[in-house]
Amino acid sequence: MNIVLIILKWLFHILVFPGFLFTLCAALLLAGIDRKLVARMQNRVGPPLLQPAYDLLKLFGKEIIIPRQANKKAFLSAPAVGLASLLVTSLLLPFSASFVAVSGVADVIVVLYLLTIPAVAIIVGAASSASPFAGVGLSREMVAVMAYELPLTIVLVTVCRKAGLMMDESGMTFSLATVMQYQAEHGAMITKLSMIPAALAMLFIIPCEVGAHPFDIAEAETEICEGTLAEYSGLPLAFYELAHYVKMFILTSLFCVLFLGGFTTGVVVVDLILRLIFCVVVTFLCITVPHAVCARFKVEQVFKFYWTWVLGLALVSLLLVWLGL
Amino acid sequence: MLRKLIDESAAKSPWIYHINAGSCNGCDIELVSVLTPRYDAERCGFKLTGSPRHADIVVVSGPITVQTRDRVVRTLSQVPEPKVVVALGSCPRSGNVFKGSYSIDGPLDKYCHVDVSVAGCTPKPEAIIAGLAKAAEILKEKRKEMH
Ligand code: SF4
Numbered sequence: 213m214n215i216v217l218i219i220l221k222w223l224f225h226i227l228v229f230p231g232f233l234f235t236l237c238a239a240l241l242l243a244g245i246d247r248k249l250v251a252r253m254q255n256r257v258g259p260p261l262l263q264p265a266y267d268l269l270k271l272f273g274k275e276i277i278i279p280r281q282a283n284k285k286a287f288l289s290a291p292a293v294g295l296a297s298l299l300v301t302s303l304l305l306p307f308s309a310s311f312v313a314v315s316g317v318a319d320v321i322v323v324l325y326l327l328t329i330p331a332v333a334i335i336v337g338a339a340s341s342a343s344p345f346a347g348v349g350l351s352r353e354m355v356a357v358m359a360y361e362l363p364l365t366i367v368l369v370t371v372c373r374k375a376g377l378m379m380d381e382s383g384m385t386f387s388l389a390t391v392m393q394y395q396a397e398h399g400a401m402i403t404k405l406s407m408i409p410a411a412l413a414m415l416f417i418i419p420c421e422v423g424a425h426p427f428d429i430a431e432a433e434t435e436i437c438e439g440t441l442a443e444y445s446g447l448p449l450a451f452y453e454l455a456h457y458v459k460m461f462i463l464t465s466l467f468c469v470l471f472l473g474g475f476t477t478g479v480v481v482v483d484l485i486l487r488l489i490f491c492v493v494v495t496f497l498c499i500t501v502p503h504a505v506c507a508r509f510k511v512e513q514v515f516k517f518y519w520t521w522v523l524g525l526a527l528v529s530l531l532l533v534w535l536g537l
Numbered sequence: 538m539l540r541k542l543i544d545e546s547a548a549k550s551p552w553i554y555h556i557n558a559g560s561c562n563g564c565d566i567e568l569v570s571v572l573t574p575r576y577d578a579e580r581c582g583f584k585l586t587g588s589p590r591h592a593d594i595v596v597v598s599g600p601i602t603v604q605t606r607d608r609v610v611r612t613l614s615q616v617p618e619p620k621v622v623v624a625l626g627s628c629p630r631s632g633n634v635f636k637g638s639y640s641i642d643g644p645l646d647k648y649c650h651v652d653v654s655v656a657g658c659t660p661k662p663e664a665i666i667a668g669l670a671k672a673a674e675i676l677k678e679k680r681k682e683m684h
Contacts, residue, residue: 269545312640
């Protein structure tokens with residue numbers, strides 16, 4: 213009897229909340245709000261809030277074209293793998309210090325790896341599609357991955373150290389639940405002076421990791437015909453679009469966990485609404501505003517920007533935390 | 538139920554791919570103006586894509602020159618079903634001022650079925666939006682015929 217209950221609970225976590233269904237709905241909503249806000253900032257009416265959902269449904273009904281020279285298996289499975297790894301990540305993110313679907317001793321490291329898989333999936337899919345545009349796109353995607361991965365790792369280490377100093381005798385924790393616990397007791401990370409550069413760095417990392425507009429060098433539709441996605445149509449393309457939206461939600465949610473963790477009440481529904489509101493605010497700051505005001509960067513500009521400014525910000529934070537500030 | 542939702546969304550999210558088949562660039566600029574804040578076609582879900590594989594509506598402008606003819610045919614065959622072809626401006630339907638030129642091999646309907654034709658040189662943005670809206674309707678019909 214007990215086992216059945218536990219299995220049911222797991223299924224609920226994986227399929228409904230906070231896994232599959234909830235993440236998809238939240239991601240679609242977030243993407244819709246983002247598009248609407250961009251339009252409003254450019255003084256347009258903008259698409260309806262449900263536009264991302266319409267786009268996806270339409271793509272479900274389109275023909276799937278597989279290029280003759282493509283590696284069929286890799287071409288079709290790459291989008292699914294990318295999406296799946298993102299959905300698994302959603303299980304690991306805690307909503308409050310007490311509520312988390314899956315929790316481990318070192319889930320920060322797992323999240324770091326899981327967040328890399330979608331980018332790898334895009335690269336594999338592009339490489340197997342036998343298109344020169346996808347080839348250019350995948351090399352650019354690799355540059356982007358290299359650009360943001362190092363600052364992201366340092367930001368995560370900084371947060372873990374900060375929380376670990378207080379919560380763990382070894383001085384280091386790799387558990388997101390502990391990070392939340394720390395913030396519940398000592399106030400959100402963003403209120404600590406030494407963590408503000410890291411939070412800024414994270415705000416810059418999110419749009420590049422998502423592939424949002426000024427940093428979408430790999431999918432530049434005006435230069436290289438959508439780059440990595442050039443050969444995709446129909447259902448696989450829908451998976452990529454969906455992965456894009458889900459990534460937006462996961463990363464903003466991760467930002468909330470790392471830096472805005474203290475503002476929780478313990479009631480799951482209230483926490484949930486708070487989290488969604490924070491996600492919208494973070495999306496507005498780091499995805500919508502750059503999208504509305506910036507033109508696309510060149511490849512080497514992206515790389516330089518991340519390895520100087522963003523990395524510098526992250527390192528400053530790391531140094532301050534290690535000095536015990 | 539899902540099938541009906543998909544049919545409905547076909548008309549609500551038409552992605553445009555634009556082929557320039559030797560146009561004078563007048564029509565091309567007008568098509569882009571349709572997406573600017575003043576006319577804002579994105580509120581009906583229109584979006585300009587960079588790859589024919591993502592397209593629902595293919596907009597062809599220009600009188601189909603000998604040089605572009607094969608590329609137009611090839612690009613049109615890359616677009617997944619259901620698709621709608623829109624001829625933009627007077628050029629693709631008749632050759633317009635270029636008619637009779639040795640380098641022209643039009644009109645467009647020699648090579649594919651043209652679903653919507655927006656006349657004018659250049660068509661007004663309002664006319665283009667009306668044409669695209671019509672194309673979105675046809676897209677929905679075509680999607681319904683697919684099953
Ligand atoms: S219809 Fe007129 S504006 Fe358009 S491409 Fe032809 S000549 Fe140029």
